[in-house]
Amino acid sequence: MTVQGGDPRIVQLTHRPGVIDLGWGHPDPALLPAAGLREAAGAALDRLGPDALAYGAVRGPAPLRDWLGVRIARTEGRAPAPGEILITGGISHALDQLCTLLARPGDVALVESPTYHLAVRILREHPLDLVPVPADDGGLRVDALAATVATLRRAGRAPRLLYTVPTFHNPTGVSLDPARRRALVELAAAEGLTVIEDDAYRELAYDGPAPPSLWSLAPPGAVVRLGSFSKAVAPGLRLGWLTAGAATVARLADGGLLDSGGGVNHFTACAVAAFCGAGQFEEQVADLRAAYRARRDALVGALREHLPADCRWRAPAGGFFVWARLPDGLDAAALLPRAVEGGVAYLPGARCHLDGGPAETLRLAFGLYPPEALAEAARRLGAVVRAAG
Ligand SMILES: Cc1ncc(COP(=O)(O)O)c(C=O)c1O
Incomplete structure (x- = not known):
């Protein structure tokens, strides 16, 4: 379940085989308006x-x-x-x-x-x-x-x-x-x-x-x-x-x-x-809103289904990110290697604080993957969290 791109000689994004990586805050290459920009150039x-x-x-x-x-x-x-x-x-x-x-x-x-x-x-x-x-x-x-x-x-x-x-x-x-x-x-x-x-x-x-x-x-x-x-x-x-x-x-x-x-x-x-x-900007933005709204909904719906009840998160009204909180006592950075073994990755929330911050937080980015991959990522994350809890 990979997305396009991933050649580190050309782009910043890299893939780990078999891992759905919700750590990248990047847009999906499949949604970029290549034809419109060729015409515009x-x-x-x-x-x-x-x-x-x-x-x-x-x-x-x-x-x-x-x-x-x-x-x-x-x-x-x-x-x-x-x-x-x-x-x-x-x-x-x-x-x-x-x-x-x-x-x-x-x-x-x-x-x-x-x-x-x-x-x-x-x-x-x-x-x-x-x-x-x-x-x-x-x-x-x-x-x-x-x-x-x-x-x-x-x-x-x-x-x-x-x-x-x-x-x-x-x-x-x-x-x-x-x-x-x-x-x-x-x-x-x-x-x-x-x-x-x-x-x-x-x-x-x-x-x-x-x-x-x-x-x-x-x-x-x-x-x-x-x-x-x-x-x-x-x-x-x-x-x-x-x-x-x-x-x-x-x-x-x-x-x-x-x-x-x-x-x-x-x-x-x-x-x-x-x-x-x-007029292509307005068209592109309308398409992106529909695509990313569906991704947000897929991720949030699957988190509801798969994460333990004592996890917390909120559906954002825009942007790319769901901020989640693991049960007390779990450290998102320490858990990451096990998550990667389980086929999913994220950004540990402590990285977003100047001085460390709460260890149990993590950031899930939903821009890069289609809805079915996001649902699978939530299922994998749920399994890793349950095994650790
Ligand atoms: C909050 C925020 N600001 C800035 C950027 C980068 O912006 P730009 O690509 O325009 O440099 C990002 C990219 O993820 C971001 O999330």
Whole structure:
């Protein structure tokens, strides 16, 4: 039961024979729009000729920025002004760029815990001093954030940044409660804290529209929202965008990285502009929502059937992840080798905490496999947990 891909000379994804690996937060290669992107790349070359292959405008090609501006205004009710949008190399790249330009080594950055473990690597490489803020079933605890900011201020270590994934969180699947969204942007504006909103999963909403972005709620300048085409179109594009205050966007646009190399991934951005302009983005997102909703339902239904009654998990309303809790006393990291022997793998939840965190949690990603494989993975996981309990 393997999926396409898996040649480590070409792609990041690798397969272990016989293992259904729910540790990868990757989309299924079978769902990537290869034909539409081939057509779009041709259309970009036909339309722009050599301009599609030149050093690009530093903020990204206007057709893509314009398309995004119109779509964001329609779907989020707030239109970014032309100076408030920048094409990026996706979220990871933009996060790295922001740390370079908005922070200095040793600055304090607040991070909700648990969080996207690979963003932590980027933040640490700068190196920023990371301070965790707890989250619960309603997402980031804004009361705890306020207390942490106050404590740090008293110690003369005012934080510069907050990194957060408020919508269809990786790894928990939770979306930040509406009242907390408003409280968070007010607190950030009052404290001069820049919120970096990682919005990777906004388009993958399965039970109605995604909640409003922090960026759409915040006073100008308080939030930098990072968007990505990785999950809604294809991760190999390495393309995304950000919406932020005009001063922040200007800072990035004037930085050495873009001055030297031009706009990020210019040809890809021109091709994606053609893809989006031809209506293919909306079609792709509609197809993905249907496909991933079915996968979420298959996994959650099978967990209900196969996991012992004292396990806990929640069906996410969007994104890629089910966050599960094993019975007390079981350690997900220690159990993983036995799970792999039993033909299933996952990400131990402790990896998503800055400081270890609860050992009995684990993250199950449902993007990569079709429903029948997910049901089989849940059956195998249930057998491993029962044998260990
Ligand atoms: C929360 C989150 N942010 C960012 C990324 C990576 O985004 P990009 O591919 O745009 O760099 C991922 C990928 O899994 C993710 O889960």
